[in-house]
Amino acid sequence: MYDFHYHRPKTLADAANLLKGKDEARPMSGGMTLIPTLKQRLARPSDVVDLGGIKELAGIKVEGNNVVIGGMTRHADVASSADVKGAIPALAYLAGHIGDPQVRNRGTIGGSIANNDPAADYPGAVVALNATVTTNTGRHTADNFFKGLFETALSDGELVTSVSFPKAEKAAYMKFPNPASRYAMVGVFVAKTAGGVRVAVTGAGPCVFRVKAMEDALAKNFSSDAVKDIKIPADGLNSDIHASAEYRAHLVNVMARRAVDAANK
């Protein structure tokens, strides 16, 4: 790892100031992605701004019809939160199935969605539940936030401060984990909220995506039978030593049906 300047600001405003105008400065939340990247010398930041000391960034609140999760909130805290389990059990389930217990004890929601790994779990929930991402400078809708492989709508120095998830009438997440890393080979999040039905797929493509045909079918008939015959094309899906694009396309259908069944339980 190359050395860098380390900062541990106490407020969001200080963190933003430390990042401002420094092209090579990087924020750090849980460090569970950033530190391995630095260890492999895949990045060489001049400054690392640790968000871990900013109290206002961590925590879970229920505000009206929404569960609002602070950017610095660890996966383990989302998984065990009574508020999340009460309002959106599928979200607590998702957080509890990220990586392993030690990864969950450090990794955060803000770091996960800012990183936008194609195999990350949270993007599925953010898109399927039509969550709103709040940053220090504004808000992004779920559909506009995830732009492509490791790419988001965040501009340089913009920090995820919280994610607001509307409560779901029915929701479930089913993932087919890579047996070695536990990242999603394919993960499907299905949600029925006041805004309609959404089906979001992670792990299969370069970035989380929705399956409109499944959403329309489920809006008419929220049962796994309704999506049974909806195949998705393998074109453009990920293909690697773990699974071919065709296999991933097949898994999307299987995971979608399992998710609908779980949501109906």
Added chain:
Amino acid sequence: MTIPVAMTVNGKPASGKVEARTLLVQFLREHLGMTGTHVGCDTSQCGACVVHVDGRSVKSCTMLAVQAEGAKVITIEGLAESAEKLHPMQEAFRENHALQCGFCTPGMVMSAIDMVKRHNYQLDEATVRRELEGNLCRCTGYHNIVKAILAAAPAMKSAGV
């Protein structure tokens, strides 16, 4: 960039000057000479380096020493009351032949203690296996590790640890 860092390790104050890039595991092993915590991989996957920071199990190879500023750190060296009286989890590993080469063992024991406490001393086999996701062992085949953890849970409860 050198930074002074101070924390509590196994109940005793520990401090030093580190580089920003110094990992917590390097601080423990190279600065404090506490080599019980191991490093088994470069990819944050093996769990040989697991320690407790403020009561939570973490991979000390994926945390900077400066991130532990002011924290309470417990390592494998901090568990046994004395050379004669091991922690119930260590004793259960010994009784159940839960180690062969021993390389993964410090991390296994630290993860196992956190697991037992989080599940309020009540575990079944499936839970233990799932919870061991972040710890790899190349020797034992896990079976005896699982047995040891299941045996240690009630022993920890009655010992009040």
